[in-house]
Amino acid sequence: MESQAPPVSDGLRPIPDGGLDEAIPVLRRGFPDRDRRFWERGFARLGAARRSGPLGYLLRSRGEDVGVLLTFRSERLGREGRTATVNLAGWYVAPGHRWQAPMMLRRVVTERETVFTDLTPSTSVERLNTALGFETCNEGRVVTFLPPWAALPSPSGAGVVGLNHPAAAQVAEGDLLERHEALGCVAAVLREGDRVSPLLFRVAPRMGIRHANLIYADSRQGVLANRAAIARFLVARGVLALTVDGDRADCPRGSLFRTGRCRFRKGGLDRDRIDYAFSELVLLDLDT
Structure with a gap:
């Protein structure tokens, strides 16, 4: 039996x-x-x-x-x-x-x-x-149309490079970046003098253009302050717009603030940090 x-x-x-x-x-x-x-x-x-x-x-x-x-x-x-x-x-x-x-x-x-x-x-x-x-974590989103910024110099002399650049080896989150690149994200490293920091973007078509959502960064303020360097990197890859979750006070001149979906976090809240790695936005490939 x-x-x-x-x-x-x-x-x-x-x-x-x-x-x-x-x-x-x-x-x-x-x-x-x-x-x-x-x-x-x-x-x-x-x-x-x-x-x-x-x-x-x-x-x-x-x-x-x-x-x-x-x-x-x-x-x-x-x-x-x-x-x-x-x-x-x-x-x-x-x-x-x-x-x-x-x-x-x-x-x-x-x-x-x-x-x-x-x-x-x-x-x-x-x-x-x-x-x-x-x-x-945010009040809404900061949206930037990138081509005009790609033509401007970076005030701090910052630059953005891909994971094949030697500077990528200095980033502690290298494994995280590589695993997300394998999942279809755009991974990069922001260089500001001797300082390097990780960047992750999820790219998807929206309203007829390729649009990048910031998925991971040590500082959203740092990303917005270096729009010119980031714009050159993304525009060279066919990306024309960038969205960064943030507050209205974060929105600098030349970008547009839109109220929208709020993200929630319990524990270790740092409003300046963006961390959606290994989340539904990546794994379920959600454009929201």
């Missing part, structure tokens, strides 16, 4: 490796405009980038999966050692079970010494994020 697998108990459980067939039907109910191929591609990209932690969590009630939360975990190497970062992505709870949503999120974000991000929350989730200790 064949033994049967024990029934899955109700509650919150990690999505196991190879558990896509369990997660994708719930994701498709929550995001009907995304087909199965979209999620399979996203999980494949996540598998190539992921090194630890669960893919996410499923919420089960009365023998049925009624909720899902994807958790894209990665690590950063900083002055005080390695820090875990978890990007919350693809969150959905069925209408009749939304009362369980706060419990679901609260249980996931309790890890100490871990940074949590939510980059594409709905309006209702924004309120829940705030109640759970998340803070907003």
Whole structure:
């Protein structure tokens, strides 16, 4: 007589490796405009980038999966050692079970010494994020049309180079840059005198032109202050516009500020730093 697998108990459980067939039907109910191929591609990209932690969590009630939360975990190497970062992505709870949503999120974000991000929350989730200790990272976006800036000199003499330049070897985040370049991002290094810093852009067509979103930088103020150098690097690659998440006060003359989607972060908030590495914006290839 064949033994049967024990029934899955109700509650919150990690999505196991190879558990896509369990997660994708719930994701498709929550995001009907995304087909199965979209999620399979996203999980494949996540598998190539992921090194630890669960893919996410499923919420089960009365023998049925009624909720899902994807958790894209990665690590950063900083002055005080390695820090875990978890990007919350693809969150959905069925209408009749939304009362369980706060419990679901609260249980996931309790890890100490871990940074949590939510980059594409709905309006209702924004309120829940705030109640759970998340803070907003920006008020909107700074948009720059790059060709005019590419013709200007850099006031500080700064320059931007690709990863094949010897200066790239001086950047501590070299592995992060290389892995994102393999995922289709544009990786670069900003040189200001003896100082080097990493840059990551996600490039996608928008309104008929190639547009870059800043995905990773030590300082968004530093990026905006060096628009001329960055413009020359990006325009040479066919990119004509740059978007940097920021506050209205960050927007310098010659750029346009637009209110838009706020990003949320819990733990280690530095409003000048942009860090969407290994997030849904990259792994799910979202243009938002």
